[in-house]
Amino acid sequence: MLNADLHCHSIVSDGTLTPEALAQRAQANGVELWSLTDHDEIGGQARALAAAQALGLRYITGAEVSVTFAGTTVHIVGLGMDPDHPGLVNGLRATRGGREQRARAMSDDLARVGIPGAYEGALKYVDNPELISRTHFARYLVEAGVCRDTNEVFRKFITEGKPGFVPHRWASLGDAVGWITQAGGMAVIAHPGRYKLTANEEFALFTEFKSHGGQGVEVVTGAHGQADYVKYAGYCHEFGLAASRGSDFHSPEESHTDLGKLPDLPGSVTPVWELLQSRIH
Structure with missing residues:
Protein backbone atom coordinates (compact mmCIF):
# COMPACT_ATOMS: atom_id res chain seq x y z
CA MET A 1 0.00 0.00 0.00
CA LEU A 2 1.05 3.60 -0.59
CA ASN A 3 3.26 4.98 2.18
CA ALA A 4 1.27 8.14 2.86
CA ASP A 5 1.87 10.32 5.92
CA LEU A 6 -0.87 12.93 6.06
CA HIS A 7 -0.41 14.39 9.53
CA CYS A 8 2.68 16.19 10.90
CA HIS A 9 3.74 19.55 12.30
CA SER A 10 6.52 22.07 11.61
CA ILE A 11 7.92 25.09 13.45
CA VAL A 12 5.05 27.07 11.93
CA SER A 13 2.89 25.57 14.72
CA ASP A 14 4.31 23.30 17.44
CA GLY A 15 6.83 21.09 15.64
CA THR A 16 10.59 21.54 15.93
CA LEU A 17 11.60 21.09 12.27
CA THR A 18 11.14 23.42 9.31
CA PRO A 19 8.82 22.42 6.47
CA GLU A 20 11.92 21.82 4.35
CA ALA A 21 13.51 19.50 6.94
CA LEU A 22 10.25 17.59 7.26
CA ALA A 23 10.07 17.08 3.51
CA GLN A 24 13.61 15.70 3.52
CA ARG A 25 12.85 13.42 6.48
CA ALA A 26 9.66 12.16 4.83
CA GLN A 27 11.48 11.31 1.60
CA ALA A 28 14.36 9.65 3.49
CA ASN A 29 11.84 7.48 5.36
CA GLY A 30 10.15 6.29 2.18
CA VAL A 31 7.04 8.47 2.30
CA GLU A 32 5.37 8.58 -1.13
CA LEU A 33 2.59 11.08 -0.37
CA TRP A 34 3.05 13.75 2.30
CA SER A 35 1.04 16.52 3.95
CA LEU A 36 2.07 19.19 6.44
CA THR A 37 -0.86 19.80 8.81
CA ASP A 38 0.11 22.59 11.19
CA HIS A 39 -2.35 23.57 13.92
CA ASP A 40 -4.86 26.21 12.77
CA GLU A 41 -2.33 27.55 10.28
CA ILE A 42 -1.59 27.27 6.56
CA GLY A 43 1.45 29.60 6.61
CA GLY A 44 3.89 26.76 5.92
CA GLN A 45 2.07 25.33 2.91
CA ALA A 46 3.97 27.13 0.14
CA ARG A 47 7.31 26.12 1.69
CA ALA A 48 6.20 22.50 2.17
CA LEU A 49 4.94 22.21 -1.41
CA ALA A 50 8.10 23.75 -2.86
CA ALA A 51 10.33 21.48 -0.77
CA ALA A 52 8.34 18.39 -1.73
CA GLN A 53 8.41 19.24 -5.43
CA ALA A 54 12.17 19.83 -5.30
CA LEU A 55 12.54 16.29 -3.91
CA GLY A 56 10.07 14.68 -6.32
CA LEU A 57 7.75 13.90 -3.36
CA ARG A 58 4.01 14.00 -3.99
CA TYR A 59 2.29 16.54 -1.76
CA ILE A 60 -1.20 17.47 -0.63
CA THR A 61 -2.07 20.65 1.29
CA GLY A 62 -3.18 20.27 4.90
CA ALA A 63 -4.05 21.82 8.26
CA GLU A 64 -5.27 20.57 11.63
CA VAL A 65 -8.16 22.63 12.99
CA SER A 66 -8.96 22.80 16.72
CA VAL A 67 -12.62 22.23 17.55
CA THR A 68 -14.61 22.22 20.79
CA PHE A 69 -17.07 19.31 20.89
CA ALA A 70 -18.92 18.06 24.00
CA GLY A 71 -16.56 20.15 26.14
CA THR A 72 -13.54 18.39 24.63
CA THR A 73 -10.89 19.67 22.20
CA VAL A 74 -11.15 17.61 19.02
CA HIS A 75 -8.95 18.01 15.94
CA ILE A 76 -10.14 17.97 12.35
CA VAL A 77 -7.52 17.56 9.64
CA GLY A 78 -8.21 19.23 6.33
CA LEU A 79 -6.57 17.77 3.22
CA GLY A 80 -6.41 19.13 -0.30
CA MET A 81 -7.76 22.60 0.44
CA ASP A 82 -6.91 25.79 -1.42
CA PRO A 83 -4.70 27.47 1.23
CA ASP A 84 -5.59 30.91 -0.13
CA HIS A 85 -9.37 30.46 0.16
CA PRO A 86 -10.69 33.51 2.09
CA GLY A 87 -13.12 31.51 4.23
CA LEU A 88 -10.38 29.14 5.35
CA VAL A 89 -7.82 31.92 5.93
CA ASN A 90 -10.24 34.04 7.96
CA GLY A 91 -11.62 31.10 9.92
CA LEU A 92 -8.17 29.91 10.98
CA ARG A 93 -7.17 33.46 11.91
CA ALA A 94 -10.19 33.74 14.20
CA THR A 95 -9.41 30.38 15.80
CA ARG A 96 -5.82 31.41 16.54
CA GLY A 97 -6.97 34.66 18.13
CA GLY A 98 -7.45 33.48 21.71
CA PHE A 157 0.63 19.93 34.50
CA ILE A 158 -1.38 21.75 31.78
CA THR A 159 -4.01 19.02 31.40
CA GLU A 160 -7.53 19.15 32.84
CA GLY A 161 -7.51 19.13 36.62
CA LYS A 162 -3.77 19.94 36.83
CA PRO A 163 -1.92 23.24 37.43
CA GLY A 164 -1.59 25.35 34.30
CA PHE A 165 -4.66 24.01 32.50
CA VAL A 166 -6.85 26.71 30.97
CA PRO A 167 -9.67 25.63 28.66
CA HIS A 168 -10.12 27.42 25.36
CA ARG A 169 -13.20 27.48 23.20
CA TRP A 170 -12.15 26.64 19.66
CA ALA A 171 -14.18 26.60 16.44
CA SER A 172 -17.39 24.61 16.20
CA LEU A 173 -17.34 21.30 14.35
CA GLY A 174 -19.59 22.70 11.64
CA ASP A 175 -17.39 25.76 11.15
CA ALA A 176 -14.20 23.72 10.78
CA VAL A 177 -15.68 21.22 8.34
CA GLY A 178 -17.24 24.10 6.41
CA TRP A 179 -13.97 26.03 6.05
CA ILE A 180 -12.23 22.92 4.75
CA THR A 181 -14.89 21.76 2.32
CA GLN A 182 -15.64 25.24 0.97
CA ALA A 183 -11.92 25.53 0.19
CA GLY A 184 -12.17 22.37 -1.92
CA GLY A 185 -10.72 20.00 0.67
CA MET A 186 -11.68 16.90 2.63
CA ALA A 187 -12.34 17.03 6.38
CA VAL A 188 -10.94 14.12 8.42
CA ILE A 189 -11.38 13.38 12.14
CA ALA A 190 -7.85 13.24 13.59
CA HIS A 191 -6.77 10.41 15.96
CA PRO A 192 -10.24 9.72 17.43
CA GLY A 193 -8.84 7.17 19.87
CA ARG A 194 -7.20 10.00 21.84
CA TYR A 195 -10.36 11.77 22.92
CA LYS A 196 -11.93 11.15 26.31
CA LEU A 197 -15.46 10.87 24.94
CA THR A 198 -18.16 8.50 26.11
CA ALA A 199 -19.47 6.00 23.58
CA ASN A 200 -22.56 8.19 23.06
CA GLU A 201 -20.45 11.34 22.63
CA GLU A 202 -18.18 9.61 20.11
CA PHE A 203 -21.19 8.37 18.12
CA ALA A 204 -22.56 11.93 18.19
CA LEU A 205 -19.21 13.30 16.98
CA PHE A 206 -19.16 10.99 13.96
CA THR A 207 -22.85 11.55 13.22
CA GLU A 208 -22.58 15.35 13.35
CA PHE A 209 -19.27 15.34 11.44
CA LYS A 210 -20.87 13.33 8.65
CA SER A 211 -23.92 15.61 8.56
CA HIS A 212 -21.66 18.66 8.05
CA GLY A 213 -19.96 17.04 5.06
CA GLY A 214 -16.97 15.35 6.72
CA GLN A 215 -15.57 12.50 4.65
CA GLY A 216 -12.70 10.80 6.47
CA VAL A 217 -11.19 9.54 9.72
CA GLU A 218 -7.62 8.74 10.74
CA VAL A 219 -7.52 5.00 11.24
CA VAL A 220 -3.76 4.44 11.49
CA THR A 221 -1.96 7.13 13.50
CA GLY A 222 0.86 7.43 15.99
CA ALA A 223 -1.72 7.60 18.80
CA HIS A 224 -3.58 4.40 17.85
CA GLY A 225 -2.93 0.75 18.59
CA GLN A 226 -4.11 -2.38 16.83
CA ALA A 227 -7.51 -2.33 18.52
CA ASP A 228 -8.05 1.25 17.34
CA TYR A 229 -7.18 0.29 13.75
CA VAL A 230 -9.92 -2.33 13.83
CA LYS A 231 -12.42 -0.10 15.61
CA TYR A 232 -12.10 2.90 13.30
CA ALA A 233 -11.93 0.80 10.15
CA GLY A 234 -15.34 -0.38 11.32
CA TYR A 235 -16.45 3.23 11.72
CA CYS A 236 -15.39 3.86 8.11
CA HIS A 237 -17.92 1.26 7.00
CA GLU A 238 -20.61 2.33 9.48
CA PHE A 239 -20.45 6.03 8.57
CA GLY A 240 -19.31 5.79 4.95
CA LEU A 241 -15.95 7.46 5.57
CA ALA A 242 -12.58 7.14 3.87
CA ALA A 243 -9.53 6.18 5.96
CA SER A 244 -6.47 8.33 6.53
CA ARG A 245 -2.99 7.56 7.82
CA GLY A 246 -0.59 9.94 9.58
CA SER A 247 2.13 9.85 12.21
CA ASP A 248 1.28 13.17 13.95
CA PHE A 249 5.05 13.71 13.97
CA HIS A 250 6.25 16.81 15.88
CA SER A 251 9.91 16.28 16.74
CA PRO A 252 12.71 13.69 16.48
CA GLU A 253 13.19 13.98 20.26
CA GLU A 254 9.53 13.85 21.31
CA SER A 255 7.50 11.81 18.83
CA HIS A 256 7.37 8.05 19.30
CA THR A 257 6.25 7.49 15.70
CA ASP A 258 8.51 8.83 12.95
CA LEU A 259 7.34 10.11 9.58
CA GLY A 260 6.38 7.23 7.30
CA LYS A 261 6.88 4.54 9.98
CA LEU A 262 3.27 3.39 10.35
CA PRO A 263 1.49 0.11 9.59
CA ASP A 264 -0.59 -0.06 6.42
CA LEU A 265 -4.26 0.81 6.48
CA PRO A 266 -6.57 -2.20 6.85
CA GLY A 267 -7.34 -3.62 3.42
CA SER A 268 -11.10 -3.22 3.80
CA VAL A 269 -11.15 0.59 3.82
CA THR A 270 -11.04 3.25 1.09
CA PRO A 271 -7.90 5.39 1.49
CA VAL A 272 -8.51 9.15 1.48
CA TRP A 273 -5.96 9.64 -1.29
CA GLU A 274 -8.14 7.69 -3.71
CA LEU A 275 -10.70 10.49 -3.35
CA LEU A 276 -8.11 13.27 -3.50
CA GLN A 277 -6.25 12.41 -6.72
CA SER A 278 -7.08 15.75 -8.33
CA ARG A 279 -5.63 17.62 -5.34
CA ILE A 280 -2.25 15.88 -5.27
CA HIS A 281 0.74 17.93 -6.46
Whole structure:
Protein backbone atom coordinates (compact mmCIF):
# COMPACT_ATOMS: atom_id res chain seq x y z
CA MET A 1 0.00 0.00 0.00
CA LEU A 2 1.05 3.60 -0.59
CA ASN A 3 3.26 4.98 2.18
CA ALA A 4 1.27 8.14 2.86
CA ASP A 5 1.87 10.32 5.92
CA LEU A 6 -0.87 12.93 6.06
CA HIS A 7 -0.41 14.39 9.53
CA CYS A 8 2.68 16.19 10.90
CA HIS A 9 3.74 19.55 12.30
CA SER A 10 6.52 22.07 11.61
CA ILE A 11 7.92 25.09 13.45
CA VAL A 12 5.05 27.07 11.93
CA SER A 13 2.89 25.57 14.72
CA ASP A 14 4.31 23.30 17.44
CA GLY A 15 6.83 21.09 15.64
CA THR A 16 10.59 21.54 15.93
CA LEU A 17 11.60 21.09 12.27
CA THR A 18 11.14 23.42 9.31
CA PRO A 19 8.82 22.42 6.47
CA GLU A 20 11.92 21.82 4.35
CA ALA A 21 13.51 19.50 6.94
CA LEU A 22 10.25 17.59 7.26
CA ALA A 23 10.07 17.08 3.51
CA GLN A 24 13.61 15.70 3.52
CA ARG A 25 12.85 13.42 6.48
CA ALA A 26 9.66 12.16 4.83
CA GLN A 27 11.48 11.31 1.60
CA ALA A 28 14.36 9.65 3.49
CA ASN A 29 11.84 7.48 5.36
CA GLY A 30 10.15 6.29 2.18
CA VAL A 31 7.04 8.47 2.30
CA GLU A 32 5.37 8.58 -1.13
CA LEU A 33 2.59 11.08 -0.37
CA TRP A 34 3.05 13.75 2.30
CA SER A 35 1.04 16.52 3.95
CA LEU A 36 2.07 19.19 6.44
CA THR A 37 -0.86 19.80 8.81
CA ASP A 38 0.11 22.59 11.19
CA HIS A 39 -2.35 23.57 13.92
CA ASP A 40 -4.86 26.21 12.77
CA GLU A 41 -2.33 27.55 10.28
CA ILE A 42 -1.59 27.27 6.56
CA GLY A 43 1.45 29.60 6.61
CA GLY A 44 3.89 26.76 5.92
CA GLN A 45 2.07 25.33 2.91
CA ALA A 46 3.97 27.13 0.14
CA ARG A 47 7.31 26.12 1.69
CA ALA A 48 6.20 22.50 2.17
CA LEU A 49 4.94 22.21 -1.41
CA ALA A 50 8.10 23.75 -2.86
CA ALA A 51 10.33 21.48 -0.77
CA ALA A 52 8.34 18.39 -1.73
CA GLN A 53 8.41 19.24 -5.43
CA ALA A 54 12.17 19.83 -5.30
CA LEU A 55 12.54 16.29 -3.91
CA GLY A 56 10.07 14.68 -6.32
CA LEU A 57 7.75 13.90 -3.36
CA ARG A 58 4.01 14.00 -3.99
CA TYR A 59 2.29 16.54 -1.76
CA ILE A 60 -1.20 17.47 -0.63
CA THR A 61 -2.07 20.65 1.29
CA GLY A 62 -3.18 20.27 4.90
CA ALA A 63 -4.05 21.82 8.26
CA GLU A 64 -5.27 20.57 11.63
CA VAL A 65 -8.16 22.63 12.99
CA SER A 66 -8.96 22.80 16.72
CA VAL A 67 -12.62 22.23 17.55
CA THR A 68 -14.61 22.22 20.79
CA PHE A 69 -17.07 19.31 20.89
CA ALA A 70 -18.92 18.06 24.00
CA GLY A 71 -16.56 20.15 26.14
CA THR A 72 -13.54 18.39 24.63
CA THR A 73 -10.89 19.67 22.20
CA VAL A 74 -11.15 17.61 19.02
CA HIS A 75 -8.95 18.01 15.94
CA ILE A 76 -10.14 17.97 12.35
CA VAL A 77 -7.52 17.56 9.64
CA GLY A 78 -8.21 19.23 6.33
CA LEU A 79 -6.57 17.77 3.22
CA GLY A 80 -6.41 19.13 -0.30
CA MET A 81 -7.76 22.60 0.44
CA ASP A 82 -6.91 25.79 -1.42
CA PRO A 83 -4.70 27.47 1.23
CA ASP A 84 -5.59 30.91 -0.13
CA HIS A 85 -9.37 30.46 0.16
CA PRO A 86 -10.69 33.51 2.09
CA GLY A 87 -13.12 31.51 4.23
CA LEU A 88 -10.38 29.14 5.35
CA VAL A 89 -7.82 31.92 5.93
CA ASN A 90 -10.24 34.04 7.96
CA GLY A 91 -11.62 31.10 9.92
CA LEU A 92 -8.17 29.91 10.98
CA ARG A 93 -7.17 33.46 11.91
CA ALA A 94 -10.19 33.74 14.20
CA THR A 95 -9.41 30.38 15.80
CA ARG A 96 -5.82 31.41 16.54
CA GLY A 97 -6.97 34.66 18.13
CA GLY A 98 -7.45 33.48 21.71
CA ARG A 99 -4.18 31.64 22.17
CA GLU A 100 -2.10 34.47 23.67
CA GLN A 101 -4.70 35.31 26.34
CA ARG A 102 -5.00 31.63 27.22
CA ALA A 103 -1.21 31.24 27.39
CA ARG A 104 -0.87 34.17 29.81
CA ALA A 105 -3.56 32.62 32.04
CA MET A 106 -1.70 29.28 31.95
CA SER A 107 1.49 31.06 32.99
CA ASP A 108 -0.27 32.81 35.89
CA ASP A 109 -1.61 29.47 37.12
CA LEU A 110 1.82 27.83 36.93
CA ALA A 111 3.31 30.76 38.87
CA ARG A 112 0.85 30.05 41.68
CA VAL A 113 2.43 26.60 42.13
CA GLY A 114 5.98 27.92 42.13
CA ILE A 115 6.85 27.96 38.40
CA PRO A 116 7.37 31.61 37.44
CA GLY A 117 8.09 33.00 33.97
CA ALA A 118 6.48 30.15 32.01
CA TYR A 119 4.95 32.41 29.36
CA GLU A 120 8.29 34.03 28.53
CA GLY A 121 9.97 30.62 28.68
CA ALA A 122 7.44 29.06 26.31
CA LEU A 123 7.85 31.93 23.85
CA LYS A 124 11.47 30.87 23.25
CA TYR A 125 10.11 27.73 21.56
CA VAL A 126 7.53 29.53 19.42
CA ASP A 127 8.26 30.38 15.78
CA ASN A 128 4.78 31.89 15.37
CA PRO A 129 3.55 33.67 18.58
CA GLU A 130 -0.05 33.42 17.36
CA LEU A 131 0.24 29.67 17.82
CA ILE A 132 1.69 29.41 21.32
CA SER A 133 0.42 26.12 22.75
CA ARG A 134 0.69 23.68 25.63
CA THR A 135 3.50 21.90 23.79
CA HIS A 136 5.66 25.04 23.98
CA PHE A 137 5.00 25.27 27.73
CA ALA A 138 5.92 21.60 28.08
CA ARG A 139 9.27 22.17 26.37
CA TYR A 140 10.03 25.06 28.72
CA LEU A 141 9.14 23.02 31.82
CA VAL A 142 11.62 20.36 30.68
CA GLU A 143 14.29 23.00 30.07
CA ALA A 144 13.63 24.48 33.52
CA GLY A 145 14.13 21.08 35.14
CA VAL A 146 10.57 20.85 36.43
CA CYS A 147 10.03 17.56 34.55
CA ARG A 148 12.25 15.03 32.80
CA ASP A 149 10.36 15.04 29.50
CA THR A 150 7.26 16.43 27.86
CA ASN A 151 5.23 13.31 28.65
CA GLU A 152 5.82 13.93 32.37
CA VAL A 153 4.72 17.55 31.93
CA PHE A 154 1.41 16.44 30.47
CA ARG A 155 0.91 13.97 33.33
CA LYS A 156 1.52 16.58 36.04
CA PHE A 157 0.63 19.93 34.50
CA ILE A 158 -1.38 21.75 31.78
CA THR A 159 -4.01 19.02 31.40
CA GLU A 160 -7.53 19.15 32.84
CA GLY A 161 -7.51 19.13 36.62
CA LYS A 162 -3.77 19.94 36.83
CA PRO A 163 -1.92 23.24 37.43
CA GLY A 164 -1.59 25.35 34.30
CA PHE A 165 -4.66 24.01 32.50
CA VAL A 166 -6.85 26.71 30.97
CA PRO A 167 -9.67 25.63 28.66
CA HIS A 168 -10.12 27.42 25.36
CA ARG A 169 -13.20 27.48 23.20
CA TRP A 170 -12.15 26.64 19.66
CA ALA A 171 -14.18 26.60 16.44
CA SER A 172 -17.39 24.61 16.20
CA LEU A 173 -17.34 21.30 14.35
CA GLY A 174 -19.59 22.70 11.64
CA ASP A 175 -17.39 25.76 11.15
CA ALA A 176 -14.20 23.72 10.78
CA VAL A 177 -15.68 21.22 8.34
CA GLY A 178 -17.24 24.10 6.41
CA TRP A 179 -13.97 26.03 6.05
CA ILE A 180 -12.23 22.92 4.75
CA THR A 181 -14.89 21.76 2.32
CA GLN A 182 -15.64 25.24 0.97
CA ALA A 183 -11.92 25.53 0.19
CA GLY A 184 -12.17 22.37 -1.92
CA GLY A 185 -10.72 20.00 0.67
CA MET A 186 -11.68 16.90 2.63
CA ALA A 187 -12.34 17.03 6.38
CA VAL A 188 -10.94 14.12 8.42
CA ILE A 189 -11.38 13.38 12.14
CA ALA A 190 -7.85 13.24 13.59
CA HIS A 191 -6.77 10.41 15.96
CA PRO A 192 -10.24 9.72 17.43
CA GLY A 193 -8.84 7.17 19.87
CA ARG A 194 -7.20 10.00 21.84
CA TYR A 195 -10.36 11.77 22.92
CA LYS A 196 -11.93 11.15 26.31
CA LEU A 197 -15.46 10.87 24.94
CA THR A 198 -18.16 8.50 26.11
CA ALA A 199 -19.47 6.00 23.58
CA ASN A 200 -22.56 8.19 23.06
CA GLU A 201 -20.45 11.34 22.63
CA GLU A 202 -18.18 9.61 20.11
CA PHE A 203 -21.19 8.37 18.12
CA ALA A 204 -22.56 11.93 18.19
CA LEU A 205 -19.21 13.30 16.98
CA PHE A 206 -19.16 10.99 13.96
CA THR A 207 -22.85 11.55 13.22
CA GLU A 208 -22.58 15.35 13.35
CA PHE A 209 -19.27 15.34 11.44
CA LYS A 210 -20.87 13.33 8.65
CA SER A 211 -23.92 15.61 8.56
CA HIS A 212 -21.66 18.66 8.05
CA GLY A 213 -19.96 17.04 5.06
CA GLY A 214 -16.97 15.35 6.72
CA GLN A 215 -15.57 12.50 4.65
CA GLY A 216 -12.70 10.80 6.47
CA VAL A 217 -11.19 9.54 9.72
CA GLU A 218 -7.62 8.74 10.74
CA VAL A 219 -7.52 5.00 11.24
CA VAL A 220 -3.76 4.44 11.49
CA THR A 221 -1.96 7.13 13.50
CA GLY A 222 0.86 7.43 15.99
CA ALA A 223 -1.72 7.60 18.80
CA HIS A 224 -3.58 4.40 17.85
CA GLY A 225 -2.93 0.75 18.59
CA GLN A 226 -4.11 -2.38 16.83
CA ALA A 227 -7.51 -2.33 18.52
CA ASP A 228 -8.05 1.25 17.34
CA TYR A 229 -7.18 0.29 13.75
CA VAL A 230 -9.92 -2.33 13.83
CA LYS A 231 -12.42 -0.10 15.61
CA TYR A 232 -12.10 2.90 13.30
CA ALA A 233 -11.93 0.80 10.15
CA GLY A 234 -15.34 -0.38 11.32
CA TYR A 235 -16.45 3.23 11.72
CA CYS A 236 -15.39 3.86 8.11
CA HIS A 237 -17.92 1.26 7.00
CA GLU A 238 -20.61 2.33 9.48
CA PHE A 239 -20.45 6.03 8.57
CA GLY A 240 -19.31 5.79 4.95
CA LEU A 241 -15.95 7.46 5.57
CA ALA A 242 -12.58 7.14 3.87
CA ALA A 243 -9.53 6.18 5.96
CA SER A 244 -6.47 8.33 6.53
CA ARG A 245 -2.99 7.56 7.82
CA GLY A 246 -0.59 9.94 9.58
CA SER A 247 2.13 9.85 12.21
CA ASP A 248 1.28 13.17 13.95
CA PHE A 249 5.05 13.71 13.97
CA HIS A 250 6.25 16.81 15.88
CA SER A 251 9.91 16.28 16.74
CA PRO A 252 12.71 13.69 16.48
CA GLU A 253 13.19 13.98 20.26
CA GLU A 254 9.53 13.85 21.31
CA SER A 255 7.50 11.81 18.83
CA HIS A 256 7.37 8.05 19.30
CA THR A 257 6.25 7.49 15.70
CA ASP A 258 8.51 8.83 12.95
CA LEU A 259 7.34 10.11 9.58
CA GLY A 260 6.38 7.23 7.30
CA LYS A 261 6.88 4.54 9.98
CA LEU A 262 3.27 3.39 10.35
CA PRO A 263 1.49 0.11 9.59
CA ASP A 264 -0.59 -0.06 6.42
CA LEU A 265 -4.26 0.81 6.48
CA PRO A 266 -6.57 -2.20 6.85
CA GLY A 267 -7.34 -3.62 3.42
CA SER A 268 -11.10 -3.22 3.80
CA VAL A 269 -11.15 0.59 3.82
CA THR A 270 -11.04 3.25 1.09
CA PRO A 271 -7.90 5.39 1.49
CA VAL A 272 -8.51 9.15 1.48
CA TRP A 273 -5.96 9.64 -1.29
CA GLU A 274 -8.14 7.69 -3.71
CA LEU A 275 -10.70 10.49 -3.35
CA LEU A 276 -8.11 13.27 -3.50
CA GLN A 277 -6.25 12.41 -6.72
CA SER A 278 -7.08 15.75 -8.33
CA ARG A 279 -5.63 17.62 -5.34
CA ILE A 280 -2.25 15.88 -5.27
CA HIS A 281 0.74 17.93 -6.46
